[in-house]
Amino acid sequence: MAVTITIANEKGGVGKTTTAVNLAAGLALYLRDREGADGRVLMVDMDPQGHALLSSAYGQHDVPASESLSALLVESPPPSIQRMIKPSDHHPNLYVLPSNRNAMVEAARLMPTLMANETRLTNVLRAVQPQFAFIVVDTPPNTGDLLVNALVAADHIIIPVEPSYLGVSGLRELQMSIEQVRLHFKPELNILGYLPTLCEEQRIEVREILEQLEQRYPHQILPLIHKASDLAYAHSSHMDVFTYKPPRQRMAGQLASSSRATQEYALLVETVIERTGK
Amino acid sequence: MPPSSKKRFNAFEDFPATDSNRKPLQSIADKPAMETAVERIERLKPSEMLPDRFQPRRLLPVHIRAPFFLGEIDCYQAASEWLSFAQQDSGVKEETEHLLNLGSSFDTHGQIKPITGSWVDDAKGNFVFLIETGERRFWAACLQYVTQKSESEPLLRVEVVANPTRQRQVIENRHAEAPSAVEQACEVSALILAELQILPDANLHDDYEFFRQARAQRMPAGLWDKITPIMQLTRPRMVQLLNILQFPSPLLELADRFRLPERVLREILGQPQSEWETLVRQSIQNSLTSDDIVEHIAAKDEKKSTSIEKSTRIGPTPERNALRSLRRFMRVFRKIDALQQSEILDSLADELVINKQAKETLQIMEEFISLLNARLKRR
Numbered sequence: 001m002a003v004t005i006t007i008a009n010e011k012g013g014v015g016k017t018t019t020a021v022n023l024a025a026g027l028a029l030y031l032r033d034r035e036g037a038d039g040r041v042l043m044v045d046m047d048p049q050g051h052a053l054l055s056s057a058y059g060q061h062d063v064p065a066s067e068s069l070s071a072l073l074v075e076s077p078p079p080s081i082q083r084m085i086k087p088s089d090h091h092p093n094l095y096v097l098p099s100n101r102n103a104m105v106e107a108a109r110l111m112p113t114l115m116a117n118e119t120r121l122t123n124v125l126r127a128v129q130p131q132f133a134f135i136v137v138d139t140p141p142n143t144g145d146l147l148v149n150a151l152v153a154a155d156h157i158i159i160p161v162e163p164s165y166l167g168v169s170g171l172r173e174l175q176m177s178i179e180q181v182r183l184h185f186k187p188e189l190n191i192l193g194y195l196p197t198l199c200e201e202q203r204i205e206v207r208e209i210l211e212q213l214e215q216r217y218p219h220q221i222l223p224l225i226h227k228a229s230d231l232a233y234a235h236s237s238h239m240d241v242f243t244y245k246p247p248r249q250r251m252a253g254q255l256a257s258s259s260r261a262t263q264e265y266a267l268l269v270e271t272v273i274e275r276t277g278k
Numbered sequence: 279m280p281p282s283s284k285k286r287f288n289a290f291e292d293f294p295a296t297d298s299n300r301k302p303l304q305s306i307a308d309k310p311a312m313e314t315a316v317e318r319i320e321r322l323k324p325s326e327m328l329p330d331r332f333q334p335r336r337l338l339p340v341h342i343r344a345p346f347f348l349g350e351i352d353c354y355q356a357a358s359e360w361l362s363f364a365q366q367d368s369g370v371k372e373e374t375e376h377l378l379n380l381g382s383s384f385d386t387h388g389q390i391k392p393i394t395g396s397w398v399d400d401a402k403g404n405f406v407f408l409i410e411t412g413e414r415r416f417w418a419a420c421l422q423y424v425t426q427k428s429e430s431e432p433l434l435r436v437e438v439v440a441n442p443t444r445q446r447q448v449i450e451n452r453h454a455e456a457p458s459a460v461e462q463a464c465e466v467s468a469l470i471l472a473e474l475q476i477l478p479d480a481n482l483h484d485d486y487e488f489f490r491q492a493r494a495q496r497m498p499a500g501l502w503d504k505i506t507p508i509m510q511l512t513r514p515r516m517v518q519l520l521n522i523l524q525f526p527s528p529l530l531e532l533a534d535r536f537r538l539p540e541r542v543l544r545e546i547l548g549q550p551q552s553e554w555e556t557l558v559r560q561s562i563q564n565s566l567t568s569d570d571i572v573e574h575i576a577a578k579d580e581k582k583s584t585s586i587e588k589s590t591r592i593g594p595t596p597e598r599n600a601l602r603s604l605r606r607f608m609r610v611f612r613k614i615d616a617l618q619q620s621e622i623l624d625s626l627a628d629e630l631v632i633n634k635q636a637k638e639t640l641q642i643m644e645e646f647i648s649l650l651n652a653r654l655k656r657r
Contacts, residue, residue, distance in 0.1 A: 036403070037399075037403075040403050077318045078318075079318065079320055080318075080320060080397060080407075080438055082397035082405035082407075083320075083322065083326060083397075083405065083407075085405060087404075093403065095403070127397070128405075131399050131403070131405075164289075165287070165289045167289075168289040168290065169289065169292075171293075172292055172293060205286075209289055212289070212290055216290065216293070
């Protein structure tokens with residue numbers, strides 16, 4: 001059965017989409033030699049902005065509403081998820097669930113009026129859980145049914161945190177949302193880790209905040225992701241960073257290249273594999 | 279480096295004093311997976327679907343089945359080859375015409391019943407809709423698409439079923455169209471194997487080998503009672519049908535294609551295996567009934583016993599051929615009423631005149647009639 005990892009933070013611009021895209025691509029690369037479901041990764045973009053799909057399946061990022069994630073969330077009963085899942089552009093074992101931007105905005109507006117509006121994503125993903133090793137879910141930067149659905153569907157949560165005053169300020173609200181999900185839906189929901197992103201360690205504030213994070217959440221701080229132009233340029237090239245900066249010769253099991261961004265995300269992938277027991 | 283005179287606030291000042299990772303709360307009752315009680319009809323293209331290779335009712339000709347199920351050709355290429363083959367084979371042509379009629383009815387009346395099935399993943403990780411019931415509708419749409427050379431693929435109504443079963447498949451087959459004897463044999467076999475939870479092996483080259491397994495199984499108590507309501511046949515009858523699967527697969531294909539009755543096949547099975555193919559082909563060519571087969575075999579046995587005495591004779595003489603043909607002619611007429619006899623004779627007369635064989639036939643028949651009359655008078 002797939003391990004579902006949701007990338008969440010109610011603050012925008014902290015690197016959720018970057019993390020979702022590169023984690024999904026990194027997992028796909030790591031698992032590419034495994035047969036069948038053990039080697040497949042699915043990415044789901046719950047953010048109406050749809051930025052995750054720009055980097056992984058550019059041609060699929062604005063399919064008709066009836067063939068997209070929004071139909072799965074708002075229609076009762078939902079259509080078959082199986083016919084919507086498409087392969088990504090750069091990795092044969094990475095699949096995406098396309099979304100339609102306008103339809104997702106509409107879905108976010110409609111969902112509070114629907115029955116069982118918190119568990120819709122869980123229910124549609126259930127049909128394909130046996131077909132994947134990992135499902136990575138990107139989320140919008142606000143509290144709402146789209147985020148709640150992603151939290152309820154998750155087995156683990158990765159929380160990207162920009163180590164700045166404003167970056168940390170959004171953590172408390174997210175933690176309260178997670179507590180509510182644990183209380184009402186999923187007591188076993190696990191915070192896999194806090195991922196410091198956009199790190200610039202030459203700033204004292206950053207170092208101080210990182211120390212405090214380590215004190216507050218011991219053994220839950222994931223390897224740092226530094227601010228890097230490779231990450232931004234990969235997005236604008238409609239690629240993940242592993243595809244944007246590949247090694248000269250990719251050996252078996254090798255993810256990273258000379259680019260620090262690839263090395264840091266490769267380490268994140270290995271950490272996720274280790275902590276999820278896959 | 280920030281100016282030291284400015285006050286800086288702690289980013290964590292709103293957080294509680296201890297904020298370590300709490301233990302999960304007591305779990306509330308586990309919610310069972312929500313079962314969808316509402317049916318959902320969707321529309322899929324034939325290229326998103328795949329027929330069940332081990333469905334008891336076999337539609338595709340054998341030489342097209344193998345490349346299709348191996349993925350070497352798609353459904354439209356298979357349909358195209360099927361239509362080409364139908365030009366050479368009357369049995370296949372009849373089937374394709376039925377399907378084309380069904381396909382054209384979709385254009386006129388729409389598709390009335392949805393195709394049912396479930397989503398499965400193929401070896402490459404892509405999802406495909408495996409058809410449980412409605413394969414005829416699938417092929418009807420494919421044949422129609424190929425015939426009309428449409429630009430866009432047709433969209434077929436489908437219903438996703440959570441738990442497809444062999445039993446539903448057989449019931450649907452039997453309601454849709456009367457199955458041939460071979461199909462019935464496969465249906466009985468498929469039901470037995472489903473009850474015994476024996477699944478088909480995708481690596482089998484010969485699909486009929488899957489169905490033949492049923493003959494070798496030990497039937498647990500109560501199994502026939504489960505199958506009887508579905509097949510609506512007695513147990514001895516079902517056993518007779520299962521016996522048909524003794525034929526080699528090429529003969530099963532022929533018997534299925536030309537819908538040879540079970541009784542004919544049963545009589546043929548009673549003969550040495552070396553004669554099966556000849557008898558099957560003769561049955562197809564001459565539309566023989568089971569009685570015809572029996573008589574044919576009896577005549578053959580009689581011929582064998584006399585040929586021991588006349589061992590120099592190698593093959594049938596013109597006399598014997600003529601006698602056999604005359605007997606067959608008379609057998610046809612004995613079975614029909616006087617009115618039909620008159621109609622047939624009228625039609626034959628027309629045929630002979632058109633083909634300019636009437637005079638010659640008349641001469642021979644007149645001589646034969648006079649010889650017969652002479653012998654009858656002597657009695």
